[in-house]
Amino acid sequence: MEKCGDKGPIGLNELKQGQRARIERVLAQGDLKLKLTELGFFAGEPVQKTLVSPLGDPAAYLVRGSITAIRNADAALVRVLPTERQGV
Amino acid sequence: MGLTSSSSGRGALREKIAADNKDGLPVVALAGNPNVGKSTVFNALTGLKQHTGNWSGKTVSLASGRGKKRDLVFVDLPGCRSLSPASLEESIARDALIRGEYSAVIAVVNASGLEASLALALQVLALTSRAVICLNLIDEAEKHGTRIDVRLLSKRLGVPVIPCTARSGRGLGALEKAVREVIARPESGGNAAYRAFLPPVDGGEAAERAAIACLEECSRVLDGAIKTENVEKRSLTERLDRAAVGKYTAFPVMFLLLMLVFYITLIGANYPSELLYSLFSRLETLVFRALCAVNAAPWLRDALVFGMLRTVFRVVSVMLPPMAIFFPLFTLAEDLGYLPRAAFCLDRCFRACGSCGKQALTVSMGFGCNAAGVVGCRIIENRSERISAMLTNSLVPCNGRFPLLITLVSVFLFKSALGASPLVSAAALAGLICFAVAVTLGTTKILSKTLFRGESSPFLMELPPYRPPKLVPLIIRSVLDRTLRLLVRAVAVAAPAGLVIYAAANIPAGGGTLLSSFCALLDAPARFFGLDGTILAAFILALPANEIVLPVILMAYTGGGALGEAMGGAELLSLLQSNGWTLKTACSVMIFTLFHWPCSTTLLTVKKEAGGVKWMLLAFLVPTVVGLVLIAVMNGIWSFFAPGMY
Structure with missing residues (x-):
């Protein structure tokens, strides 16, 4: 996994609730990667973290008009660059 | 589903x-x-x-x-x-x-x-x-x-x-x-x-x-x-989600909704159950007279009316009203879009036990009917998680087992009449259900460490916006799709079971009847687990439908040849006590009611859905072993801490 510096891409799970970002790359493999791709999680797509489950994991993300719940461990494999500083 | x-x-x-x-x-x-x-x-x-x-x-x-x-x-x-x-x-x-x-x-x-x-x-x-x-x-x-x-x-x-x-x-x-x-x-x-x-x-x-x-x-x-056009107004879905998945509100909302569903089911089912019961009594008399009029052989007439018909009527009047209320409520939560949120909130708990949040949905489906819960497991993609969810589904009580649980709770714990205040019953039930869910999680964890070792599959689930359902089609669909199908199956198994039970209670054998000898045979092993032979025999005979456990027990205790009338609380308590029941017996029976082999319909459904007799046998064994272990543990704790208390 990449090291996340201040300006480098971070894991999707590290976004704050409501925060928007752009997907840089998807480090997932195999079945998970294909499923994520079909849902619209691939490089260049805008994404927003919309909901966090009460126990902190999983969280839900808005991509291409639909909201998908992803566990944090899997979401960490989707590297994003935040386009907003703060969440809503 | x-x-x-x-x-x-x-x-x-x-x-x-x-x-x-x-x-x-x-x-x-x-x-x-x-x-x-x-x-x-x-x-x-x-x-x-x-x-x-x-x-x-x-x-x-x-x-x-x-x-x-x-x-x-x-x-x-x-x-x-x-x-x-x-x-x-x-x-x-x-x-x-x-x-x-x-x-x-x-x-x-x-x-x-x-x-x-x-x-x-x-x-x-x-x-x-x-x-x-x-x-x-x-x-x-x-x-x-x-x-x-x-x-x-x-x-x-x-x-x-x-x-x-x-x-x-x-x-x-x-x-x-x-x-x-x-x-x-x-x-x-x-x-x-x-x-x-x-x-x-x-x-x-x-x-x-x-x-x-x-x-x-x-x-x-x-x-x-x-x-x-930028409508920056917060949508209804966003506002509802603040409560439904909010950090502090999510679990209270979920618990209250569950309580509400049980409460509505319990009070809503009371009256129609009684109505059906009295209607069926009259129907029974009519059929009896008709058979007398055509000069049917007395043994055949009695077996058909007091054996088959009475068992079918009993099962239907106990089972139909709660199901006809529970399933539309469940379908409502499903169509509204709440259930995926519940899975979203609970995923963390289920993942800790080697499963995923979708199992929470199949578990809550199981409250209505375990066979329906097993079918519902289709929504779980990973095969081992899916089969594990099927095997553990009957660890939560279905509608067919609620009446027995409620009766035991109200008669032994509250010493009140049958059907104590619905609120008290609902609260006691909620307690038992939380216990059952905890046992489900524990068993799932054990299964994931033994039978179903391996990677858990990624959990990707869409959370659709809330959508107002159309009520009338919803009710028609859930009654036709779920309730009636189950009812047909239940009747199909209750009818022959009624005949078998009637035969057992009336064919003489070894000084008593076939039933009494069967009970005596089972007595020694049953006592080991704090039950008695009659209770165990009733659970075995009630394999087709759990609704008839208590009626069979009462029939055997009173030496009757057919399922009897419903009894008042005090009468029931004294009958059970005179047959050696203590508070400890009642607790053992409650645990066994929660955790024993699923009904035959559920077993056959597991065979079909999981694809093998092997899984059906495991679906039989897993809850039974869990129940016997828990009873043994309870008895151990009981005699250690309160040896003199009964």
Whole structure:
């Protein structure tokens, strides 16, 4: 996994609730990667973290008009660059 | 997640259609993502009682039906993301489309989520030119300020695009008209430029590239054809989600909703149960007189009336009202979109035990009926997680076991009459249910460390917006789909069971009856677990339907030859106490009621769904072992801390 510096891409799970970002790359493999791709999680797509489950994991993300719940461990494999500083 | 028909798998489409299509009518297939309202469109077109749900993977079996004008046959293909052959549902849809077993295809897309749902439509267009795009949920999109240029879309895609709202019937006439026009046209083989979007059979990177190309083409097609006026108002879904998945509110909301469902079920079922009971008593007398009038042999007459008929009536009057209330409530939560949120909130707990949040849904389904819960496990993608969820489903009590639990709680713990205040019963039940859920989690954990070791599958679940359901069809569907199906099965097993029990209680053997000898035989092993032979015998005889455990126990204690009348609380307490019941016995029976072998219907369902007798045997053994271990533990604790207390 990449090291996340201040300006480098971070894991999707590290976004704050409501925060928007752009997907840089998807480090997932195999079945998970294909499923994520079909849902619209691939490089260049805008994404927003919309909901966090009460126990902190999983969280839900808005991509291409639909909201998908992803566990944090899997979401960490989707590297994003935040386009907003703060969440809503 | 209803108990829909059994046909699934490849090749099923042709057989299924043949049944509905003896006249060789044109066949129209409906394809679409999960959550785009495809099944609602199908229901609106056919008027069929097919269940539609608000989460992924609903239609695993195929539904088909004739259109309202009786000149078209519609087939509801399984909802899928793409035409990749990866999963069972998707391969059914793919095979059906590629083999061209249709005269036209309706590609159902979600007007308020076109960027994602149009992808499947493009793949359909790659295969056929005889397609119509149904822009469903157009009302929802308009409410969110989305304006769609339908003409431009239609021009770019080369097929008719029809805006619809299946729920209210808007646009359905135009949709059917467009389908007829498309059928009249010659097939020109689909859009060659879209061929590249079809996922390759071997998956891998090529499949990812195809998926990306397809979604990017969606964006191009939609560019300029879709305008969203910025409505920065918080949508209803966002506001509801603040409570439904809020950090501090989520679990209280979930618990209160569960309590509410049980409360409504309990008080709502009381009166109709009594009504059915007295109605059936009269019916029983009538049948008895009729049989006397035709001079039926007395043994046959008594066996039929007091054995078979009485057992069937007892099961129906106890089981039907709560199910007829519970299932519509459950379906309501499902159609509203609350259940995926519950799975979202609970995923963490279930993951810690080697499962996923979707199991929470099958567990809550199990409260209604464990057989239905087992069928519901289809929504869990990972095979070992799915089978583990099936084996543990009967660890939560179904409607058939609630009455026994409530009776024992109110008679022994509250020393009150049968059917104590519904609020007290509901609270006591909620306590038992929390215990049962904890045991389910524990058992799942043990199974995941022993039988089902391995990686857990990724958990990706769509959270659709909340949608107001249509109440009348909802009630009709849930009663027809779930309640009646289960009732038919229950009657089918209760009738022969009634005969067997009657025979056992009346055929003399070894100084008593067959039943009393059977009870005596079981006595020694049963006592070891704090039960007695009669209780164990009753649980064995009640394998077809748990509703008759208590009636059989009472029949055996009173030495009667048939199931007796219902008893008052004090009378029941003294009868049980005179047969050696203590508080400890009652607790053992309660634990055994929660955790023992599931009913025969559930066992057969596990065999069918998991695909093997092996799993059926495990479904029998797992809860039984759990129950016996827990009873032994309870007895141990009891004699250690309170040896003198009974």
